[in-house]
Amino acid sequence: MPRALSPAQVEDFRERLCAAAEHLFAEHGPEAVTMRQLAAELGVSPMTPYRYFKDKDDILAAVRAAGFGRFAQAMEAAFHGEPDPVKRSEAVGRAYARFALEQPDAYRLMFDLSQPNEADYPELVAASSRARDMLIGQAKGMVDAGQIEGDPVLIAHMLWAALHGGLVLQLAGKLGPSIDPSALRRNTFQAILKGLAKG
Amino acid sequence: MPRALSPAQVEDFRERLCAAAEHLFAEHGPEAVTMRQLAAELGVSPMTPYRYFKDKDDILAAVRAAGFGRFAQAMEAAFHGEPDPVKRSEAVGRAYARFALEQPDAYRLMFDLSQPNEADYPELVAASSRARDMLIGQAKGMVDAGQIEGDPVLIAHMLWAALHGGLVLQLAGKLGPSIDPSALRRNTFQAILKGLAKG
DNA sequence: CACCTATATTTTACGTCGTAAACTTATATC
DNA sequence: GATATAAGTTTACGACGTAAAATATAGGTG
Structure with a gap:
């Protein structure tokens, strides 16, 4: 794919994932929400979020x-x-x-x-x-x-x-x-x- | 083993497990403590605690x-x-x-x-x-x-x-x-x- | 005492998790 | 157009909670 991702695209992905995470965390608690669910919510494969966040805790911190x-x-x-x-x-x-x-x-x-x-x-x-x-x-x-x-x-x-x-x-x-x-x-x-x- | 477990023995096991759980929950948080660790702490196999508690949440409730x-x-x-x-x-x-x-x-x-x-x-x-x-x-x-x-x-x-x-x-x-x-x-x-x- | 039965405990097994590593795909540059 | 590079996917691993099957051990009964 492209040689690099624009900062705006990165930010866009992070925000979309945080929005989905906030909903799911809210409904079931952070522990009950899986990385696989979050990825599916954005229509990407389970490992893709790891390009934008270090790990699950990093997502939780961003949501907080x-x-x-x-x-x-x-x-x-x-x-x-x-x-x-x-x-x-x-x-x-x-x-x-x-x-x-x-x-x-x-x-x-x-x-x-x-x-x-x-x-x-x-x-x-x-x-x-x-x-x-x-x-x-x-x-x-x-x-x-x-x-x-x-x-x-x-x-x-x-x-x-x-x-x-x-x-x-x-x-x-x-x-x-x-x-x-x-x-x-x-x-x-x-x-x-x-x-x-x-x- | 015996035909049945006396209520005192049951209570003893539950208390020993709660004591171990409290320590470990305190140190690492309930989510980070595994049933396998708790069982090992009492020197029994991983499934034994399930005879005395319904599941992990049941242990947490008892500790609380x-x-x-x-x-x-x-x-x-x-x-x-x-x-x-x-x-x-x-x-x-x-x-x-x-x-x-x-x-x-x-x-x-x-x-x-x-x-x-x-x-x-x-x-x-x-x-x-x-x-x-x-x-x-x-x-x-x-x-x-x-x-x-x-x-x-x-x-x-x-x-x-x-x-x-x-x-x-x-x-x-x-x-x-x-x-x-x-x-x-x-x-x-x-x-x-x-x-x-x-x- | 031998044997049977009921139960305490262990072993095995399954589906799922977070995520590391290898692989694939698709462009931006030369 | 070949190639380097980065985005995204697939595969794989060890660990989890726990269901189900297997095992072991203690009475009660002949």
Whole structure:
């Protein structure tokens, strides 16, 4: 075939494979999806994906990084769509929860414990940091607006931990039967802000 | 061999296999551990474990249930070791965090998303509920003591979500480099309690 | 004691997996 | 048009989970 593949063609193949992988990973879990299935999905032979990805873990890392990209994007959109710093924090929080609940499998993949060592995939580390920086910037805005006091980085992590914790317990089916997950999130968010209020 | 295996012998084999499985799952992740390895660890042939467990998922469920058992036990010990309701809440919280950090692999296994459907394993559901009820009882104590107000079930879940969220982010390596995980837990806990304080 | 039967355990076997290596195919250059 | 080179396929290997068949061992019975 041609002497070389254009970078655009390479990127195209990678993206098509990631799209297929995301669907299948979501439906059956990454372990249950085989390289042979992924290849068949693109209509190529089982070994062809190995030209574009090192191995299966490499595909998983790419899918996770893409998830973090969309995740950060969703929160950034909420951030820029709301000028008031207080409403803004709620908007970003809602965007966070909406992403986790509308794309639970992506969220699962992104934050699942016991994934292959993510330090081996710089692209994944970068995408993940982008999402975290988004949350920190958001907390900075709240502190600057004078509503609450404290270290914005710490505050961002407090709100993040509370939000994330509620969401993963919900996704793992661990919440008690009488608990309304969205009320849980709202109450926790408000309690923390009240606890951090100035004075 | 004998006409039948005594229940005690069956239980003994199951426990020995779970102990070996817990170690190996912890070190390499459940997917990386093979039935052949587990059998070899007990010095039996690869098919022998199938007499005592339905399949590999059944072993995983048993290991997870055992983890929840020890988890609830650790918190119950902290609870009964401290009569004052306020200090008690901190003691239980510390016991929770200590368990997660000292037995991170057990904790990972217990709360990991994308595990096989846990509803298929009643023993696992029961063990998991026991841990949750422990946390709810603890919150009830705080409300009854008059320090805070609100629905104890909701409050238990708020504190649980915040604690769990901070711990899984820590275990997943997602916390920012400047964050002290234990300070994060303390601050979040206190902010929520302050936010829920009466008046 | 010898023998039979029921069951604990092992052996064998099958289909599937991830992927290494060899092979095939098709152009871009000379 | 021959050739080098890279894209894609085929073949092959060792390991996996586990079903089925084979084996071995302990009673109960004559």
